Amino acid sequence: xxxxxxxxxxxxxxxxxxxxxxxxxxxxxxxxxxxxxxxxxxxxxxxxxxxxxxxxxxxxxxxxxxxxxxxxxxxxxxxxxxxxxxxxxxxxxxxxxxxxxxxxxxxxxxxxxxxxxxxxxxxxxxxxxxxxxxxxxxxxxxxxxxxxxxxxxxxxxxxxxxxxxxxxxxxxxxxxxxxxxxxxxxxxxxxx
Amino acid sequence: xxxxxxxxxxxxxxxxxxxxxxxxxxxxxxxxxxxxxxxxxxxxxxxxxxxxxxxxxxxxxxxxxxxxxxxxxxxxxxxxxxxxxxxxxxxxxxxxxxxxxxxxxxxxxxxxxxxxxxxxxxxxxxxxxxxxxxxxxxxxxxxxxxxxxxxxxxxxxxxxxxxxxxxxxxxxxxxxxxxxxxxxxxxx
Numbered sequence: 001x002x003x004x005x006x007x008x009x010x011x012x013x014x015x016x017x018x019x020x021x022x023x024x025x026x027x028x029x030x031x032x033x034x035x036x037x038x039x040x041x042x043x044x045x046x047x048x049x050x051x052x053x054x055x056x057x058x059x060x061x062x063x064x065x066x067x068x069x070x071x072x073x074x075x076x077x078x079x080x081x082x083x084x085x086x087x088x089x090x091x092x093x094x095x096x097x098x099x100x101x102x103x104x105x106x107x108x109x110x111x112x113x114x115x116x117x118x119x120x121x122x123x124x125x126x127x128x129x130x131x132x133x134x135x136x137x138x139x140x141x142x143x144x145x146x147x148x149x150x151x152x153x154x155x156x157x158x159x160x161x162x163x164x165x166x167x168x169x170x171x172x173x174x175x176x177x178x179x180x181x182x183x184x185x186x187x188x189x190x191x192x
Numbered sequence: 193x194x195x196x197x198x199x200x201x202x203x204x205x206x207x208x209x210x211x212x213x214x215x216x217x218x219x220x221x222x223x224x225x226x227x228x229x230x231x232x233x234x235x236x237x238x239x240x241x242x243x244x245x246x247x248x249x250x251x252x253x254x255x256x257x258x259x260x261x262x263x264x265x266x267x268x269x270x271x272x273x274x275x276x277x278x279x280x281x282x283x284x285x286x287x288x289x290x291x292x293x294x295x296x297x298x299x300x301x302x303x304x305x306x307x308x309x310x311x312x313x314x315x316x317x318x319x320x321x322x323x324x325x326x327x328x329x330x331x332x333x334x335x336x337x338x339x340x341x342x343x344x345x346x347x348x349x350x351x352x353x354x355x356x357x358x359x360x361x362x363x364x365x366x367x368x369x370x371x372x373x374x375x376x377x378x379x380x
Contacts, residue, residue: 035225042218047210054211064213071221076228101366104304136203155204169370187200 023083031078038078041087042071049091055152056099058141066102070095092157096149096167103145139189143182150175151182227352297358304365311369323368330361 029037049070054063073094081090140148149168153159154175159167161175168175312320337354344350 035222039218039222042221046217047212050213050217051209051211064215064217067213068217068221068224071217072224072228075221075225104307104366104369136207155201156207156209183200190200190203 024087027078027081027083027087030075031081038075045088045091046071048088049095052092052095052152052157053099055137055140055156056096056149057102058145058148062102066095066098069098069102073098092153092159093167096153099149100168135190136186139186142189143185146170147178147182147185150178151186154179155183228356230349230352294358297362300362301358301365304362304369307369308365315368319368323364326364327361330357330364333357334361 024041026037026040030041046067050063050067053066053070054060057063057066070091074091077094081087140151143151146168150164153164153167154161161172161179164175165172308315308323334354334357337350337357341347341350341354
């Protein structure tokens, strides 16, 4: 519906070529309207999408809603997915956009809310992880928004700065600076 | 590699790449998809609105593609004046909220609107015209659905329509605030 000239970085079309991307018949089926196939894709990818939303949103209570938004949006936009990159990368791109929008539209409320719940919201993950990991998760949650998103994408998800810059609509240098800042802050928290 | 750096890197490696949500999110996602598909099939005020917006979209594409020409020719003072007024504001406080999260929608819209107003002088007039028109059309649709809900307050599809119209309005405002700004609002 929107008739505005979107900045290329905000487009949700897949732009990251990956020769290893395997053409998944479930993707084709979902693109043709098969919701059972889409449900299977959801089951396969929800763990990584939720982890990304949980860590980048900063507020565990928001991760649930943002994850839902990601998959509803993905269903709407699936016809535009051309399998030039893995589906997980395409979903991550949508997730980053949704998280950034969420921060933008709720920033005033978020500033007023003192975090009370742990970031390690998933019960399975919480039970499985040692205390050191919990401390690191808490440290990540306390990072400034941009530094947190870059750290999660670069250090945990393994994206290159060029890809992060593309997702976030910033320069590679800015992405590097946020990562450097995030790591310095985390070392302070973890070693202090 | 120094010790603290290695320590952080090793701790990061120990984090799980996947975390299961505390509950199954699929039923809610499925319900939202079904609701959207129902709305898409059902002729209603939003479909009519979508038609009008489609026309506005076509006009917008033409406007954007002509931005260079506009710049060469110079924007007429009357054209600039016509978009210098703030976005038409609905009066959310004047109507009773129907949806439980309407206050959140209104707050998000107000935040985005304020952000857009702060950048108004930096945005090209043709883009502002499209944004203003889209917001006006969606505000009319929201008003129409709200009026229908006064008559049929328990109509689930009307409530879904209202939810969708409010979401669409946020989408328009978000997209507008994400546009790269142009110094002095010149057409580029």
